[in-house]
Amino acid sequence: MGLNRNTLMFMLLCAIWGTTWIGIKAGIATVPPLMFAGTRFTTAGAVLWLIAHRGAGGCRIAGADLPRTAIASLLMITLCYGALFWGMQHVDSGTAAVLEMSLTPIALMGFALLLGEERFDRRRAGAIALGVLGLLALFGPTAWAAWTTAGGWLAVAGAAAVSGAALAYGWGAVLARPLLRRYPSGVIAGATTLIGGLVLMVLSLALEPGAIEALSGRWGWAAWNGWLFLVLFGSLIGYSVYMRLLRDIGPTRSGAYAFVSPVIAVALGIAVFGETAGPIDIAAMIVMLVAAWLAMAGQEQAGRP
Numbered sequence: 281m282g283l284n285r286n287t288l289m290f291m292l293l294c295a296i297w298g299t300t301w302i303g304i305k306a307g308i309a310t311v312p313p314l315m316f317a318g319t320r321f322t323t324a325g326a327v328l329w330l331i332a333h334r335g336a337g338g339c340r341i342a343g344a345d346l347p348r349t350a351i352a353s354l355l356m357i358t359l360c361y362g363a364l365f366w367g368m369q370h371v372d373s374g375t376a377a378v379l380e381m382s383l384t385p386i387a388l389m390g391f392a393l394l395l396g397e398e399r400f401d402r403r404r405a406g407a408i409a410l411g412v413l414g415l416l417a418l419f420g421p422t423a424w425a426a427w428t429t430a431g432g433w434l435a436v437a438g439a440a441a442v443s444g445a446a447l448a449y450g451w452g453a454v455l456a457r458p459l460l461r462r463y464p465s466g467v468i469a470g471a472t473t474l475i476g477g478l479v480l481m482v483l484s485l486a487l488e489p490g491a492i493e494a495l496s497g498r499w500g501w502a503a504w505n506g507w508l509f510l511v512l513f514g515s516l517i518g519y520s521v522y523m524r525l526l527r528d529i530g531p532t533r534s535g536a537y538a539f540v541s542p543v544i545a546v547a548l549g550i551a552v553f554g555e556t557a558g559p560i561d562i563a564a565m566i567v568m569l570v571a572a573w574l575a576m577a578g579q580e581q582a583g584r585p
Contacts, residue, residue: 286529289521290576294537296518298544303514306506311499312488313365318480320507321357324515325474332466339467341459348455349471355452357476362483364445370438377419379442381538382412385575387450388535395454397531404532404575411539411571417564418542453531460527469523473515529576536575539568 307316333339341349368376385408392398452472459468484491499507525534543565549555557565 286525287576289525290529290534290537293518293521293525293534294540294572295544296513296521297537298541299548300510300514300518301545302548303506303509306502307499307510308365310503311494311507312484312491313369314362314480314484314488315491315494316503316507317361317365318477318482318484320510320515321361321473321477322481323477324511324519325470325472325477327470327511327516328466328520329470329474332464332470339464341463341467341471345459345462348459349468350475352452352456352459353472353475354479355448356456356472357452358479358483359448360445360452361476362445362480363441363448367438367441367445370434371442376442377542378415379439380446381419381542382415383443383446384449384538385411385532385535387447388453388531391451391454392531397454397457401532407536407571407574408532410574411536411568414539414564414567414571415542417567418546418561450531450535453526453535456523457526457531460523465523465527466520469520473519533576536572539572539575543568 304316307320364376364380371379389398389405389408393400456468456472484494522534522537546555546557546561546565550557
């Protein structure tokens with residue numbers, strides 16, 4: 281696999297989304313999670329929409345495509361991040377990583393097959409299975425230890441919410457791909473993040489304690505730095521890159537970021553925060569990187585015209 285444009289964009293996406301957890305962790309420490317996510321996506325969506333709208337010469341989404349755009353927005357942004365943030369309050373980070381990162385590429389491939397966006401490819405299916413095994417080896421022991429000591433219906437509900445977030449994201453991403461063939465990727469990235477972010481803010485105001493007070497902006501410098509990092513890198517750059525990859529190489533190949541980003545996150549934890557990794561962890565990360573390479577290698581299979 282040569283380092284063509286799509287490969288370089290994929291590597292950029294993995295690097296960005298492998299570091300966004302720092303910004304999320306800093307933000308939700310002082311800001312209600314849905315409000316933090318909602319303001320992030322609403323701001324990024326508005327900027328993306330304005331940039332794309334001017335660059336595309338006033339391109340507008342046709343009325344017939346608005347329902348699909350709205351549904352993709354709710355699935356990829358509102359339901360995904362709403363469920364993910366709620367679920368992470370009731371399960372540990374290891375469990376959340378296993379569920380979300382392993383189910384996301386599976387959901388992307390599954391919905392792509394169901395909706396006719398891709399044909400079945402045994403090599404890529406095997407790559408996903410290999411990557412899931414690597415994720416289980418890397419995060420599984422921590423998740424199992426927490427699961428056996430925690431308990432109760434909230435833990436089960438939290439795990440279900442995180443799983444649902446991955447499924448919602450996969451479904452929404454595949455629904456968005458036909459739109460990306462008809463409109464510039466920046467237009468769809470802006471529309472989905474703006475719509476999804478606005479709904480997250482409404483849900484936050486209706487459901488989260490402290491959401492109204494959070495609108496004052498008295499978050500502290502750490503939360504604001506995290507928010508700015510997520511808006512600039514996680515959404516304006518990262519989400520735009522992902523939308524282009526989704527259009528150009530398909531859901532399964534672009535979803536392989538789920539096997540690389542955790543490796544970057546763990547490596548960052550070792551380098552910056554002094555965390556440790558044993559031989560099994562290192563072997564698991566190598567397996568995940570090999571899985572991503574297998575998923576990305578070769579030519580894209582054409583889906584529907």
